[in-house]
Amino acid sequence: MSVTAAKGFTAAGIAAGIKENGGADLALVVNNGPNRAAAGVFTANRVKAAPVLWSQQVLKGGRVSAVVLNSGGANACTGAPGFQDTHATAEKAAEVLGDGHSAGEIAVASTGLIGERLPMEAVLSGVGTAAGALSAHGGEKAAIAIKTTDTVHKTAVVESPAGWTVGGMAKGAGMLAPSLATMLVVLTTDADLASPALDEALRSATRTTFERIDSDGCLSTNDTVLLLGSGASGVVPDAAEFAEAVRAVCDDLGRQIVRDAEGASKDIRVEVVGAASEADAEEVGRSIARNNLLKCAVHGEDPNWGRVLSAIGTTSAAFEPDQLNVSINGVQVCRGGAVGEDRDKVDMRFREVRITADLSAGTESAVIWTNDLTADYVHENSAYSS
Amino acid sequence: MSVTAAKGFTAAGIAAGIKENGGADLALVVNNGPNRAAAGVFTANRVKAAPVLWSQQVLKGGRVSAVVLNSGGANACTGAPGFQDTHATAEKAAEVLGDGHSAGEIAVASTGLIGERLPMEAVLSGVGTAAGALSAHGGEKAAIAIKTTDTVHKTAVVESPAGWTVGGMAKGAGMLAPSLATMLVVLTTDADLASPALDEALRSATRTTFERIDSDGCLSTNDTVLLLGSGASGVVPDAAEFAEAVRAVCDDLGRQIVRDAEGASKDIRVEVVGAASEADAEEVGRSIARNNLLKCAVHGEDPNWGRVLSAIGTTSAAFEPDQLNVSINGVQVCRGGAVGEDRDKVDMRFREVRITADLSAGTESAVIWTNDLTADYVHENSAYSS
Incomplete structure (x- = not known):
C-alpha cells in the first residue's frame, strides 16, 4: 500500500x-x-x-x-x-x-x-x-x-x-x-x-x-x-x-x-451543470463551496437554496437569474430562480450532501467537493498555535 | 436621531x-x-x-x-x-x-x-x-x-x-x-x-x-x-x-x-499600508478579512501572523514575500516576511484587534473592518430558516 x-x-x-x-x-x-x-x-x-x-x-x-x-x-x-x-x-x-x-x-x-x-x-x-x-x-x-x-x-x-x-x-x-x-x-x-x-x-x-x-x-x-x-x-x-x-x-x-476535514460533519458535492464553459462551472462551484452561510446551513441540515443563489450571483459566469435551477439531494427546490419543489422533501440526514446548480447557459460542468462549517472547525482553529 | x-x-x-x-x-x-x-x-x-x-x-x-x-x-x-x-x-x-x-x-x-x-x-x-x-x-x-x-x-x-x-x-x-x-x-x-x-x-x-x-x-x-x-x-x-x-x-x-455582527466577539481593523495602489491595499485587506483561519485565530486571541501572510500570498497585489511586515495590536510580529518581535508581547484581550500589513511596495493604504469567526456564528446560521 x-x-x-x-x-x-x-x-x-x-x-x-x-x-x-x-x-x-x-x-x-x-x-x-x-x-x-x-x-x-x-x-x-x-x-x-x-x-x-x-x-x-x-x-x-x-x-x-x-x-x-x-x-x-x-x-x-x-x-x-x-x-x-x-x-x-x-x-x-x-x-x-x-x-x-x-x-x-x-x-x-x-x-x-x-x-x-x-x-x-x-x-x-x-x-x-x-x-x-x-x-x-x-x-x-x-x-x-x-x-x-x-x-x-x-x-x-x-x-x-x-x-x-x-x-x-x-x-x-x-x-x-x-x-x-x-x-x-x-x-x-x-x-x-x-x-x-x-x-x-x-x-x-x-x-x-x-x-x-x-x-x-x-x-x-x-x-x-x-x-x-x-x-x-x-x-x-x-x-x-x-x-x-x-x-x-x-x-x-x-x-x-x-x-477528514477539520471539524466537518458533512461532505458536500457541489455540481454545476449547464454552464457556458468549464471555467464558469468551476468559478460558480467554488463560490458555492466557499459560502460560509451555506456551509453553516448544511451543517444544520437546512436546504437553504437562497444561499446557493446568492453565491451564484457573486460570480461573473454566464447565466440569467430567472433561469437558475438548484437541486439539493435530488429535490429541485429552486426552479427558474424562484421556489420549486417543497423544501421539506429534502432529506439531509446523511453525511454526503449533493447540491446541483443548473445555470441553463450551456453544456459544461464541474464538481467541487467541500464540507460544512461547524463549531468544531472554529474550536480546532482557535487553539491551534497556542 | x-x-x-x-x-x-x-x-x-x-x-x-x-x-x-x-x-x-x-x-x-x-x-x-x-x-x-x-x-x-x-x-x-x-x-x-x-x-x-x-x-x-x-x-x-x-x-x-x-x-x-x-x-x-x-x-x-x-x-x-x-x-x-x-x-x-x-x-x-x-x-x-x-x-x-x-x-x-x-x-x-x-x-x-x-x-x-x-x-x-x-x-x-x-x-x-x-x-x-x-x-x-x-x-x-x-x-x-x-x-x-x-x-x-x-x-x-x-x-x-x-x-x-x-x-x-x-x-x-x-x-x-x-x-x-x-x-x-x-x-x-x-x-x-x-x-x-x-x-x-x-x-x-x-x-x-x-x-x-x-x-x-x-x-x-x-x-x-x-x-x-x-x-x-x-x-x-x-x-x-x-x-x-x-x-x-x-x-x-x-x-x-x-x-453587532452575528456571533462576533472581536472587531478586527485590518489596515494595509505601503501598497502600490489603493486597489492593491483593498484587495489585500479583503483577503485578510475573509480568511476563516485567521478569524478563528483572532477569536482564540492567538496572534497567528502566518495566516496573515498566507492570505496576502493569495492576492495579485504588488509585493515581495520577504519584504512583508505585519503588526498585531502594535507589535511587529513579522518583519521582512519572517519572525519579528516576540508574539507573546501581543495583548489580544480587548474587543478591538488591529492588524497592520505593510506591503513595502508604495504609499497607498486602505482599512477593512471585519470580525472574528465563532461557534456562535455557526450556531446562528445553522438554524436560521428551520
Whole structure:
C-alpha cells in the first residue's frame, strides 16, 4: 500500500522529536530506480514555505531520488535561515543515503505551524534514524508520520493488469490550497516513464481532483504533490490508462482529505451543470463551496437554496437569474430562480450532501467537493498555535 | 436621531405581523419636502431581490417621496409574483399617503429569509397602520422595525454648524454585501441639494465605509443604501463639508454593523499600508478579512501572523514575500516576511484587534473592518430558516 506499493521504492516513518507530543513526525521515501523520474505540483500561494522553494528547484532537474517529509512545523515565513534548514535536511539525507544520492535531487516537504524554525537537531538526527528504518513495507508508517490534525492516515493504490502500479499517500484537512495543516501528497509508480510524461499525467490529474476540493478557501504556503517514477516494473504503460490511474489515485486521496476535514460533519458535492464553459462551472462551484452561510446551513441540515443563489450571483459566469435551477439531494427546490419543489422533501440526514446548480447557459460542468462549517472547525482553529 | 433628525422627514415603525414572533417589522420613512431628491446604492449581487429591482427603477427618476422597509422576509428569488408584491406595496403606500405621492416615487427594501413570498395581507395593512403612526420623532421606532438578527438598532447623526443635518439608520450583521440578514440603510438630510449632488456624496462615502466592512464575505441579494434630501433647512451646504458628513454617518453606521455582527466577539481593523495602489491595499485587506483561519485565530486571541501572510500570498497585489511586515495590536510580529518581535508581547484581550500589513511596495493604504469567526456564528446560521 501507500508509496511502497509500486516496485522500486522504500519508505520509513519515525518519531524524530519535532512534535512536542512525541508522535511520528518524519517520513522518508526513497526511489531505488532504475529510473528517478519525477514531477511536482506546488501551492499557488505567493508566500511559499522554504521546502516548497527548495523542492521547486529540485524538480527543475527532473530527477528526485528521495523525499524527506516532516509534520510538526511548516518552515514557512522563516526567511533565509529557514531555507538553509531545508538545504541542510537534503544534505543530511544525501549523506546518510550514500552512493547515488545528492542533495540537489532530494525533495523536502513540511507541514505544521507557520513562522517558526524547525528544531534542526531533531530533524537531522531523525533523517538518520529514518534511513536506517527504510523498508519496502514502510509506506504505511510514512503515511502516519506526515499527519498533523488528520484523524486518519490516507493511502491509495491502483494496480494495472499490464503490470505496473500507482500508489500514494496524502495528509491534509482541506484543499490543494487547504488549511492550517497543508496538503502533502507523494505518489509513486514503477511504470517506465520519463519525467515529462509523469508531469503531464500529474498536472492533468490534479486539475480535476485536488484543485477541485475546497475545504475552507484558505490557500496554504506548503502544498506539495509529487509523483516519483522508478521504472522498476519494466513496463511502459499506455498513456491514457496511466493518466486515468494517476487521476483515480488523486481522486481517492482528495476525497479522503475532504472526509477528514477539520471539524466537518458533512461532505458536500457541489455540481454545476449547464454552464457556458468549464471555467464558469468551476468559478460558480467554488463560490458555492466557499459560502460560509451555506456551509453553516448544511451543517444544520437546512436546504437553504437562497444561499446557493446568492453565491451564484457573486460570480461573473454566464447565466440569467430567472433561469437558475438548484437541486439539493435530488429535490429541485429552486426552479427558474424562484421556489420549486417543497423544501421539506429534502432529506439531509446523511453525511454526503449533493447540491446541483443548473445555470441553463450551456453544456459544461464541474464538481467541487467541500464540507460544512461547524463549531468544531472554529474550536480546532482557535487553539491551534497556542 | 435617526432618519427624523433632519427637518422635513417623518417616520414610523410598527408590528405588521410579518415576523412570526410579533415583533416590529415594518418601517415607513416619508420625505415631506420641499425637495424630494434622492440617491441610492444597491447590492452588486447579480441575483437581486424584487425590492432592489423595484427601487433601482424608482431611483432612476431621481425622486423618492417615501421608503417602505420590512424585516421578516427578503422577497428575493420569488420570481414575477414577488416583484408584483413589491409593486403592490408601493401602490398601497401611495394610496395611504395621499396627495403628492405616487408609487413610482416610493422605494421598497426588504430583509429576511430568501425564497419565500411575503405575507402580503400583513404587509399591506401594515403600510396603512404605519402611515397613521408617522411622526417627526418616529426615527427610532423605524430603526427598531428593520432589525432581524441585529441585537441593537443602529442610528447616527451629524449636525452642521451651517444649519443642516445628516441622519440615518441601518440594520445588518455584515458588509455592504453582508450576510443572511442584509444591510439596509436610509440616510436623510435637510440640506438643499439636487439628486446628482446627493448621489456623488453617497457613492464617495459608501466606497470607503460600507464597502470596506466585510463580516463573512457573503454578498446579500437585498443590500440597499438610500439618501433622501428634503431641503427643509433651506441651506445649500459646502460640498466638501457635506460629503464628509455623509461619510461620517456611513462610517459610524458601518462600525455599528460590524460591532453587532452575528456571533462576533472581536472587531478586527485590518489596515494595509505601503501598497502600490489603493486597489492593491483593498484587495489585500479583503483577503485578510475573509480568511476563516485567521478569524478563528483572532477569536482564540492567538496572534497567528502566518495566516496573515498566507492570505496576502493569495492576492495579485504588488509585493515581495520577504519584504512583508505585519503588526498585531502594535507589535511587529513579522518583519521582512519572517519572525519579528516576540508574539507573546501581543495583548489580544480587548474587543478591538488591529492588524497592520505593510506591503513595502508604495504609499497607498486602505482599512477593512471585519470580525472574528465563532461557534456562535455557526450556531446562528445553522438554524436560521428551520
